[in-house]
Each structure stands twice: as C-alpha cells, then as structure tokens.
Amino acid sequence: MKGIEVRNLVKNYGDVQALRKVSLTFEENKLYGLLGRNGAGKTTLLNCITGRVFPNSGEILVHGETALENDKAQQKIFMMSEKNFYPDGMRVRDAIKWTREFYPGFDEGYCMGLAEKFGLNTKKKIKSLSTGYGSIFKLVLTLSTNAPYLFFDEPVLGLDANHRDMFYRALLEKYSEKPFAAVISTHLIEEVAGVIEEVIIIKKGEIIRNQSVDELLATGCTLSGTAATIDSLIGDKNVLGVDSLGGLKTAYLVGQIDPSTLPAGIEIGKMDLQKLFIHLTNE
Amino acid sequence: MNLKSAVKYQVLDGKVAIPVFYLVVLCVMALLLVSTSDLGPGGYVNIGGFEMGTIIFLFILGLNAFRETFRMMIQNGVSRKTMFLSFVILALVLPLGMSCLNEILLGIGKAMTAGNDNVTLQSAFEQIYAPRYIENLGTMQVVLEGLLFTICVSAAAMMLGYFITTMYYRLNKAGRIAVSVGVPAILIIGLPIFDAVVTGGAIYRALGQLTLFAMGGPNGYNPYYAMVSSLIAFALLAGLSWMLVRRAVVKD
Numbered sequence A: 001m002k003g004i005e006v007r008n009l010v011k012n013y014g015d016v017q018a019l020r021k022v023s024l025t026f027e028e029n030k031l032y033g034l035l036g037r038n039g040a041g042k043t044t045l046l047n048c049i050t051g052r053v054f055p056n057s058g059e060i061l062v063h064g065e066t067a068l069e070n071d072k073a074q075q076k077i078f079m080m081s082e083k084n085f086y087p088d089g090m091r092v093r094d095a096i097k098w099t100r101e102f103y104p105g106f107d108e109g110y111c112m113g114l115a116e117k118f119g120l121n122t123k124k125k126i127k128s129l130s131t132g133y134g135s136i137f138k139l140v141l142t143l144s145t146n147a148p149y150l151f152f153d154e155p156v157l158g159l160d161a162n163h164r165d166m167f168y169r170a171l172l173e174k175y176s177e178k179p180f181a182a183v184i185s186t187h188l189i190e191e192v193a194g195v196i197e198e199v200i201i202i203k204k205g206e207i208i209r210n211q212s213v214d215e216l217l218a219t220g221c222t223l224s225g226t227a228a229t230i231d232s233l234i235g236d237k238n239v240l241g242v243d244s245l246g247g248l249k250t251a252y253l254v255g256q257i258d259p260s261t262l263p264a265g266i267e268i269g270k271m272d273l274q275k276l277f278i279h280l281t282n283e
Numbered sequence B: 001m002n003l004k005s006a007v008k009y010q011v012l013d014g015k016v017a018i019p020v021f022y023l024v025v026l027c028v029m030a031l032l033l034v035s036t037s038d039l040g041p042g043g044y045v046n047i048g049g050f051e052m053g054t055i056i057f058l059f060i061l062g063l064n065a066f067r068e069t070f071r072m073m074i075q076n077g078v079s080r081k082t083m084f085l086s087f088v089i090l091a092l093v094l095p096l097g098m099s100c101l102n103e104i105l106l107g108i109g110k111a112m113t114a115g116n117d118n119v120t121l122q123s124a125f126e127q128i129y130a131p132r133y134i135e136n137l138g139t140m141q142v143v144l145e146g147l148l149f150t151i152c153v154s155a156a157a158m159m160l161g162y163f164i165t166t167m168y169y170r171l172n173k174a175g176r177i178a179v180s181v182g183v184p185a186i187l188i189i190g191l192p193i194f195d196a197v198v199t200g201g202a203i204y205r206a207l208g209q210l211t212l213f214a215m216g217g218p219n220g221y222n223p224y225y226a227m228v229s230s231l232i233a234f235a236l237l238a239g240l241s242w243m244l245v246r247r248a249v250v251k252d
Helices: A042-049 A092-102 A108-118 A131-144 A161-177 A189-193 A213-217 A227-234 A273-281 B002-013 B017-035 B050-063 B067-075 B080-112 B124-128 B140-170 B173-197 B202-215 B223-245
Strands: A004-013 A016-026 A031-036 A057-062 A077-080 A149-153 A181-186 A198-203 A206-212 A220-226 A239-245 A248-254 A267-270 B045-048 B119-122
Touching: A004 A042, A016 A042, A016 A057, A016 A206, A031 A042, A031 A189, A042 A149, A042 A181, A077 A131, A092 A108, A092 A131, A092 B002, A108 A131, A108 A161, A131 A149, A131 A161, A161 A189, A181 A189, A189 A273, A198 A213, A198 A273, A206 A213, A206 A273, A213 A273, A220 A227, A227 A239, A227 A248, A239 A273, A248 A273, B002 B067, B002 B080, B017 B045, B017 B050, B017 B080, B045 B124, B050 B080, B050 B124, B050 B140, B067 B080, B067 B140, B080 B119, B080 B140, B080 B223, B119 B124, B124 B140, B140 B173, B140 B223, B173 B202, B202 B223
Parallel strands: A031 A181, A031 A198, A077 A149, A149 A181, B045 B119
Antiparallel strands: A004 A016, A004 A057, A198 A206, A220 A248, A220 A267, A239 A248
C-alpha cells in the first residue's frame, strides 16, 4: 500500500487530548491542505508521523511499513517545521550539505538556484536569519529534498506577499515537473485554496472533513445581488456569512440552489473555502 | 546509509573542538618543556598526565553530544536507534583515535626529553601503575596497556557525559533542579555526615576499596581491572542512556 496511513491515532498532553482517534491517508502525488484553528492538532499530527513525538496509541504506516523509529520510512518524509531544529552555530550552506547527506535524492543545484531566487544568503548562520528568511531557508531545503512526502507546517510564516507568491509558484512548478505529496498546514486558507487538491479539516483533535476541495466547496454556494433581493432569498437558508458593499450583498450558504429558481440579477457562485472553514470550525 | 551519515555528522561535529584541544595540549607541552629545559643542578620535574585531559575533554564532548544532534537528526528523518548507535560508535572511535594520538605525542615528548635527566615525561597511566612496570618501563607492553587503558576509561567518561545530558534532557524543570541540587548535596554534605556519624567512615572506606579494586590496585596494579571496570561502566551507562534516548521527544 502506497501512501501514509494513519490509524486511530491518539495523542494526549496531560489532560489535553490533542488527537482523538485520528484516521486518514495521505496518498502519493497529491497536494493536501491541513486546516484547523490554533491548537486543533495539526502540528501534533505531523509531529507524530515524523516521530518527533510519540502517540499514545494508534498506528502510522508509510508504504505499509511502520513509521515510528523506522529510518527507511522516515527517509520518505521531510518536514518543514515552524520551529528551528538546526544547531545554533550552523550556517545555511552547512545545513544544505547535511540535508544532502541524509537525503540522497537532494538536488543541490536546484536548492542553490532557489536560494538565489529568494535572495537567501547561504553563508549566514541560520540563527541570524529573520523570521521570513528562516521560513525561506526551510522552504528551499524542503523543496530540494525530493522526498516523496513533504510536510509544510506554517510555511509562509513571516513571508511578504512576493515571497509567498514565489513559494506557491515554486511548489507548483516542482509538482508539475515531478509530482509528490505535499501537506500544507496553514492558517492562510484563502492563499492555499488555489494550490491544494484535497482538504483535511481538524477540529479539537478530530478530523471533521477529509475530501477534495471541489467536493467540499460543492457543499455550499454564494449568492450575489442587490441587498434586498438577497435578503428575501436567504431568509429560510443556512447562511454562513454575508458580505455587504453599498447596496450589494453576497451571502454564503450551505447547500446548493437551483439556478433556474433564482430571479434575474442574482449570481450564483462557488463557496469560499475560508468562510466554510470558519463555519465548520466555530465553537 | 543513515548510520554512516549519522556517524559522519557526529564525528564532524567535533571538527573544531578536537584540533583546538590538541593545540592547547601542544602549547602546554611546549611551554613545560621550554620552562624546564634549564632547571640547574639538582632540579627535577615530572611532567605528565596528558591523557587525563583527553578523558575530561571526551566527557565534556559527551555532555554536549545530545540536544542539538537529536534535533538535527530528527529533522533529517534519523531514528533514535540510529542516532544512539552512531554515538556509541563515536564513543569508541574517538577515544581510540585520540588515545593513539596521545601515545604518539607522548613518544615525541619523551624523545625530546631523552637527554635531559632533570625532566621525566610520563603518562598518568605510567604514574598510576608504576609498580607494575618497575622492571620494564619504556617497553611496548607499557605503551599498549596504556593505550588500552586510556581508550576504555575515556570511552566510559564520554558515555557518562552522554548519560548525564540525556538524563537532563528528559527531566522536567523540577527534576533538573532536584538532581542539580540533590546529588551534590547528598555527595558533598549528606553522605559524609551520615558516614561520619552513623557508619563511622565505613561507607567511604568501602568506596575507596571498591575504586582501588576497580583500578586493579590490590591485584598487582593490574590495569586490566580498570579496563574491564570501564567497559562495564560503559555498557551500563550506554544501557541507561538508550532507555532515555528511545523515548526522547523534541522540545520547544
């Protein structure tokens, strides 16, 4: 069985249940968005898979082999963490050298090229990098490993809009050249919505949605038009939210509406992932 | 593949510290040789014990061999088993290499002081086990046994450092404070008082005898006792360290 299988994973921190019997599969060559509010369990899930912390119970398999304490399985995964795991005195170029040592598929030429594109100084000590460049360093390294499963935990932390755009482009370019599985754990849902194919929403340690973005967005729709008409249409509907601008209104609704039943001047559109996320993860 | 890379990482992690250590050793040796070159009539000095520096150095290296390495290796998909094994290999290879270098340096130093009757250059091993070598000082037997002695003791010292650092890593803040305060308090205050008041010095006498036995003193200054004792200590400390490493998790 290819892919990463997580079965009934439980992780407790004292009295806090960080993961409650989580089961999911990360298939090969798919781009996943792992979405959840702060403290939902996103990082804990990725940390369990990469063996940084131990689950209390459950099973994690990588291509059918147990992931815990298994070098062979772990070599298939590279995780870019929000935190820095590199030694204090290490320079960027040394980290590149050592990642190449541990990941034989590492593409040094690509890495140096991407570092140059981002303006990353490889002579600098990792510790001295700004928050943004700290993220860039880890992104560049992660994309260069050529591991079949790449985990990005808050990948665009501290990045300006240009660098965020460069990252998404680099990710998609790399993916189009040679597909891999990427799991992007982030709060910036609007940005990532155009990149991911599959979405996993985690709430209080439980997976509440695990489906393709298209399927998920098909569970709702938006209606746009004049405020008065929209108000008259949404009265009996499950409304997730409303945006108003002047006399125009956009309503986000759960469920689908037959376009033929709508009056003239009303536009029906795709659900917004962020709105849906807020609705699904609200208390 | 991973083990090889992990060992390489651990070895190269000390690429600055080891040359600096030997630079200091060479400077100290040179300084001592220069300062003792003209002692005048009747002047005599016995210089030695450089391998004690190696033992302390390797202990400190062991103390610094866990936290950063653990995080770096976890980041690079290395299992705890592989990282522990790589340290065990390091704790055998480094003492071997450094002990050989010590013997070479000692040999050079001895050759340089050969014509000077006022200066004797000896290893700590030769000083401790002098009674064993009264009749065959300077033979290959002394060199080989000294080499084995330093390898075994420094490997145990390195593993002791590793055990201490992994223990501190695993303990929570309260535990670290308890060990940092409690152990010295027991060893420096509690135990001596208890020994003097309650057992009439029996504990420290027993500890002294045990140390002497472990060093091979009562058995004709046999260094093989010390080697076996060190290897047992190495194995025990390695076992305890593994129990700590195998469940270690990354901390913020």
